[in-house]
Amino acid sequence: MRNNPIDVLLFLLLKIVKFFDGRQADLKYFDPEAVKNILVVSSTAIGDTLLSTPAIRAVRERYPQARIAAHFNIKNMELFENNPYIDETIPYHGGYKKIFRTIMKFRKHKFDLALIFHGNEPQATPMAYLSGARFIVKVPNTSEYSFLLSNINQTLQWEDLTHGVEYRLKAAELAGCRISDKRMVLPIEKDGESAVNDFLENSRIRDTDSIIGFQAGASTLSRMWFPDRFAELGKKLINSYPELKIIITGSPEEYENCRKIADAIGEKAIVSAGKLPLKYIPALIKRFRTLVTGDTGVMHIAVAVGTPVVALFAVADPIRSGPYYNMDKHTIIKKDRTCAPCVSKRCKHQTCMENISIDEVFDVIRQAIFKST
Helix, strand or coil: CCCCHHHHHHHHHHHHHHHCCCCCCCHHHCCHHHCCEEEEEECCCHHHHHHHHHHHHHHHHHCCCCEEEEEEECCCHHHCCCCCCCCEEEEECCCCCCHHHHHHHHHHHCCCEEEEEECCCCCHHHHHHHCCCCEEEECCCCCCCHHHCCCCCCCCCHHHCCCHHHHHHHHHHHCCCCCCCCCCCCCCCCCHHHHHHHHHHHCCCCCCCEEEEEECCCCCHHHCCCHHHHHHHHHHHHHHCCCEEEEEECCHHHHHHHHHHHHHHCCCEEECCCCCCHHHHHHHHCCCCEEEECCCHHHHHHHHHCCCEEEEECCCCHHHHCCCCCCCCCEEEECCCCCCCCCHHHCCCCHHHHHCCHHHHHHHHHHHCCCCC
């Protein structure tokens, strides 16, 4: 249990409410034919939500007539609003922000089924329960709120499944879905290509230029390669391939860091951070010959749109969060953790990422992308 008084109060309240809830909510009572309204929850980061899209597609294929509402993080939901398998998006505002308003909106939908593919706790499961949904499924199901779940009698832990896509698909399977396609779903915005064309033209990038993307930022310092190494890699690539241009992607908050890398590389490096809306980033990344990145949401965008990635891993485990399909396109450089125990999100200097050298990444790009030795 958590020490936050709100968390404690919520937990005790839900214990009491669940005790008096007379509905038969175990999955053995679940009737797929009675499902008319479905809530799917994937309310965390970009990459996490992309990993949920194969499961969302499976839900739509199993329940073609149902109305599906998706609970997405308000910070990135514009990226997913054109998903063809959902009917509506309901924003998650973070923590307990607007929680009562969101629950009231949930309740108006009269959900029969809630599927929690990835959500922040202790909000995700309580909110799904308070939505009024009779059946709630989540994998893994070992948190302190597991007593609210319909799949409580079939314990599944993180270690029981491999990739993040797999445990989301398992939740969908428990709700009667068949899995036919494990690829992520990320349609390109209709006006995204024209917006990207304008951006490239204004950046003096021609159609004949080759573009390599650098995603220098990440959600935690431990997942980031070093700015000076990105800069040196960029200079080495441009010296070897004069027709090459480098675009440094990132969020608006990462602009200054991206600009410093671009300045160090020279005039053939362009910063896109903060210059295009998030919903247009897939159209931009689709234009890259490859993307060099850590374990980031942008990496998953690249995989979703078919752009090869050179993925740099040390703290994170690519078996769980790396590229998941079309592996002939992608290269993973994985180094061991150097600190024991690893402090992960509390890392102050990513020593393990120092083991990924500039030459190693350059050689991968040269061999895998430019097909030269």
